[in-house]
Amino acid sequence: MAVVQDTYIGNTHIIIRDDCIVSPENQQKILKRCGEIAARQYSSIAREQQSDDKTA
Secondary structure, eight states: OOEEEEEEETTEEEEEEGGGOOOHHHHHHHHHHHHHHHHHHHHHHHHHHHHHHHHO
């Protein structure tokens, strides 16, 4: 388990290890799942904003 990259972005410490590298097939599954999670979150925020607008 070697460290490929060790960096900071702002206060976030990012460490990339070679055991975290996945096949292209798994990459697509991971990206699809991330997209679904982000879409649900965005949709939830949009619904909250709409309900707030109606009650004002």
